[in-house]
Amino acid sequence: MFNMKIVFYYLVSALIFLNLYTFSHSFVDAADPQYEACRVPKICGDQTISFPFFIQGQQESYCGYPYPGFNLSCDPNGRSILNLSGQNYVVRQIFYHNRSVIVSNAALLDPEENGCIASVPNLTLSSDFKIAEGQNSVVLLYNCRAFSSVGRSNPLLKYRIGCYAENQTNSVLAIYESDGDQLAQASRTCGPIGDVVVANTKAVDGYMGGSSENEGMLMREVLRRGFMLTWLASDCSLCEISGGKCGFMVPSYHFRCFCPDMPHAARCFPAASGKNGKLGLGLGVILGGIGIIVSAVVAWRLWKKKHQTDENVEVFLKRYGPIQVGRYSYSKIKKLTNSFAEKLGQGGFGDVYKGKLDDGRLVAVKVLNKSKSKDGQELINEVATISRTSHINVVTLLGFCFDGPKKALIYEFMPNGSLEKFIFDDNTTVDDENSYHLDWETCHQISLGIAKGLEYLHRGCNTQILHFDIKPHNILLDVGFVPKISDFGLAKICKREESHVSMLGPRGTAGYIAPEVFNRNFGNVSHKSDVYSYGMMVLEMIGGRKNINIQVDNTSEIYFPHWIYKRLELNENLGLKRIINEEEGVRVKKLIIVSLWCIQTSPSNRPAMNRVIEMLEGRVDSLEVPPQPFLYSPSRSSPPESS
Structure with missing residues (x-):
C-alpha cells in the first residue's frame, strides 16, 4: 500500500527541480569548451x-602545465610515464x-629478460622540478x-645489483655517492665512469646487515621504489575551491582558471550579464534556495537512517577534491586478496589481509568492521x-573501497608487521634464541623514526594532524x-x-591516553597528547611488557614507569x-629519560616532538x-622486577 505522504514529497521535489532546471537554462549560456575539456581528470x-599533469593524446595540452615533464603518456600496462632528460620514469604516486x-x-x-641493466644517464631537471629533501x-x-667466478669474497660484492646489458656478464654496482672510499676501490674493477641516480635510501640506512647477496637485493628494491620530486607549477587550490579547473591559455601560456562561463585569472565567479541576466540570477538563487531547503527536508525525513553513512562519505569524497589514491570496488578488493x-x-x-596489486606490489588490505564503522568516519x-x-x-595509503556497506583501505605492505609483536612476545623469554625482542640499537632507531614521523604530522604538513592513537599496534615495520x-581512524586535522x-569526548586506547584527553582539568588537548602516548609506548619497548598491570583494582595505575623512575632516581642498576x-646501558638510559619527560602529567611540561x-x-x-609524574603512583612500595 502506497504512503501518500511520501508520494507527495517526491512530486513536490520533482516539480521544484524541473522548474529550476528550466528556469536556469533560460539565462545560463553553454559551458565554456575549455572547462568541459578539462573538467574530468583522466585515469591511467x-x-x-x-x-x-596531462596525458598527451587523451587530454588537451592546455589542461596541464605546458612545459616538458608534465606531459605524461599511459603505457599498455596502465602506467603513467614521465620523460625526464630523455629517460622514461614510471609515476608511482602523485x-x-x-x-x-x-x-x-x-x-x-624493468630490467631486461636476463636481469641485466642498461646505462642510466644522469638526471638533469628543468627549473620546474627539484629533488625533494x-x-x-x-x-x-x-x-x-671479477664478480662472477672468483669474486664471492670480494667486499664490493654487496653493492652488486645485476649484470651489465652490453656484455650480459660483467656486474653493475650501486654505491652511495658519499662513500668515496668504496667508489675509489670499485673504480679499479669497473668502467671509467658511472652514472648518478637518485634514490630514497633512508629505508636502508643503518639496516644493511646480513649477507652481501641480501644487501644487493635490498638496494635493488630501493632503486625500484624510486625517489620523490617536487614541482613548482602554479598553485591550483584557489581555482578548484571555486569550482574551476586549472589550465593555461594557448598560445600566451598564461595561467587561467577555466570556469563554466569563461576563463578567469585565478578563480571562478558567478556569471551574469545585463539587467535580465542579473534578474535571472537573483530569481535562480531564490528558487535554488527554496529547492535546496525543501529537498533537504524531504531527504532528511525519508532517508536519514538508511543512507546517512553513504551520503556522508560520498559528500566528503566529492568536497575533498580529487582524491589522489585509487578507489576500488569490493569485487576488485576480493580479487586483490584472492x-x-x-x-x-x-x-x-x-581485519587485515595480504594482497597484490596488478603491477605486482604487495599490499595490506584492511576490511573495516561494519559494526564499528557505521558512520564511515x-x-x-x-x-x-x-x-x-x-x-x-x-x-602510504594506496587506495580505498567504498562500495555501499563494504569499506576497505589499502596500504603499502610492511613485511615485519606491527611493533607490538616485538614487544609483547608471550611465547618466548628474552633469553630465548627464538625471541622476537629487538636489540637496543634497533629500539633506539625505531623510537627516533616514530618521533620524526610525529614531528612531521604536527609541524611538517600544510595542516596539523593529531593522531590520538599512538601505540605499538599502530606502528608498522618495513623490511x-x-x-x-599507521591507523589514522581517530586522527584529527x-x-x-x-x-x-576541542573534542566532544576522549579518544584513544587505555594505557596510552594523555590525562587531559579524558579530564580537561589537567590542561588543553593538543599535539602534546600524542607526545604522552609516544612516551608510554617507548617505555613498553624498554620494559618489554605492558605499562599497566591489569590485576590491580584501578587499571590507571602504572607500575613500570614508577619502577624504572625509582631506579633512575637512586642511580641504581636499571635491572x-x-x-x-655499558654502551647499551647509556643508550637505554637516554630512552628512559626522554620517555619520562614525555609522560609528564601537565602537557606544558612535555617536550614537543x-x-x-x-x-x-x-x-x-x-x-x-x-620530575616523577604524580598522577600515577603505585599502591605497592616494591614493584616486582621487570624483565
Missing part, C-alpha cells in the same frame, strides 16, 4: 591525472596537495669485473589524513625495521597555528636483562632527569 592505471611525485627509472624498474645520490658503475586468503592481523576497526579520517602526507615514517605510523583543539654492556628528536640524537649526560 591506478593514477588520477589532473593539473599540472601527491597533489603538496606538489610532489614519486617516480622510478623505467630502466631500473631526504633523497640520496647513488652512483651506478658498469662493466665491473578472496581474503591470507589474514595478516586483526585490529579494532577490522574511520574511512574518512584515513583518506583525509594519510592522503595529505608523504614521509618515510608515515605509512629494514624502519617504523611507519587542525590548523597549524592552533595551540589546542633490565637485555642490557649486556622536535625537542624529543634533539634529545634522542644528543648526549645522555646533557639530559636532566624529569
Whole structure:
C-alpha cells in the first residue's frame, strides 16, 4: 500500500527541480569548451591525472602545465610515464596537495629478460622540478669485473645489483655517492665512469646487515621504489575551491582558471550579464534556495537512517577534491586478496589481509568492521589524513573501497608487521634464541623514526594532524625495521597555528591516553597528547611488557614507569636483562629519560616532538632527569622486577 505522504514529497521535489532546471537554462549560456575539456581528470592505471599533469593524446595540452615533464603518456600496462632528460620514469604516486611525485627509472624498474641493466644517464631537471629533501645520490658503475667466478669474497660484492646489458656478464654496482672510499676501490674493477641516480635510501640506512647477496637485493628494491620530486607549477587550490579547473591559455601560456562561463585569472565567479541576466540570477538563487531547503527536508525525513553513512562519505569524497589514491570496488578488493586468503592481523576497526596489486606490489588490505564503522568516519579520517602526507615514517595509503556497506583501505605492505609483536612476545623469554625482542640499537632507531614521523604530522604538513592513537599496534615495520605510523581512524586535522583543539569526548586506547584527553582539568588537548602516548609506548619497548598491570583494582595505575623512575632516581642498576654492556646501558638510559619527560602529567611540561628528536640524537649526560609524574603512583612500595 502506497504512503501518500511520501508520494507527495517526491512530486513536490520533482516539480521544484524541473522548474529550476528550466528556469536556469533560460539565462545560463553553454559551458565554456575549455572547462568541459578539462573538467574530468583522466585515469591511467591506478593514477588520477589532473593539473599540472596531462596525458598527451587523451587530454588537451592546455589542461596541464605546458612545459616538458608534465606531459605524461599511459603505457599498455596502465602506467603513467614521465620523460625526464630523455629517460622514461614510471609515476608511482602523485601527491597533489603538496606538489610532489614519486617516480622510478623505467630502466631500473624493468630490467631486461636476463636481469641485466642498461646505462642510466644522469638526471638533469628543468627549473620546474627539484629533488625533494631526504633523497640520496647513488652512483651506478658498469662493466665491473671479477664478480662472477672468483669474486664471492670480494667486499664490493654487496653493492652488486645485476649484470651489465652490453656484455650480459660483467656486474653493475650501486654505491652511495658519499662513500668515496668504496667508489675509489670499485673504480679499479669497473668502467671509467658511472652514472648518478637518485634514490630514497633512508629505508636502508643503518639496516644493511646480513649477507652481501641480501644487501644487493635490498638496494635493488630501493632503486625500484624510486625517489620523490617536487614541482613548482602554479598553485591550483584557489581555482578548484571555486569550482574551476586549472589550465593555461594557448598560445600566451598564461595561467587561467577555466570556469563554466569563461576563463578567469585565478578563480571562478558567478556569471551574469545585463539587467535580465542579473534578474535571472537573483530569481535562480531564490528558487535554488527554496529547492535546496525543501529537498533537504524531504531527504532528511525519508532517508536519514538508511543512507546517512553513504551520503556522508560520498559528500566528503566529492568536497575533498580529487582524491589522489585509487578507489576500488569490493569485487576488485576480493580479487586483490584472492578472496581474503591470507589474514595478516586483526585490529579494532577490522581485519587485515595480504594482497597484490596488478603491477605486482604487495599490499595490506584492511576490511573495516561494519559494526564499528557505521558512520564511515574511520574511512574518512584515513583518506583525509594519510592522503595529505608523504614521509618515510608515515605509512602510504594506496587506495580505498567504498562500495555501499563494504569499506576497505589499502596500504603499502610492511613485511615485519606491527611493533607490538616485538614487544609483547608471550611465547618466548628474552633469553630465548627464538625471541622476537629487538636489540637496543634497533629500539633506539625505531623510537627516533616514530618521533620524526610525529614531528612531521604536527609541524611538517600544510595542516596539523593529531593522531590520538599512538601505540605499538599502530606502528608498522618495513623490511629494514624502519617504523611507519599507521591507523589514522581517530586522527584529527587542525590548523597549524592552533595551540589546542576541542573534542566532544576522549579518544584513544587505555594505557596510552594523555590525562587531559579524558579530564580537561589537567590542561588543553593538543599535539602534546600524542607526545604522552609516544612516551608510554617507548617505555613498553624498554620494559618489554605492558605499562599497566591489569590485576590491580584501578587499571590507571602504572607500575613500570614508577619502577624504572625509582631506579633512575637512586642511580641504581636499571635491572633490565637485555642490557649486556655499558654502551647499551647509556643508550637505554637516554630512552628512559626522554620517555619520562614525555609522560609528564601537565602537557606544558612535555617536550614537543622536535625537542624529543634533539634529545634522542644528543648526549645522555646533557639530559636532566624529569620530575616523577604524580598522577600515577603505585599502591605497592616494591614493584616486582621487570624483565
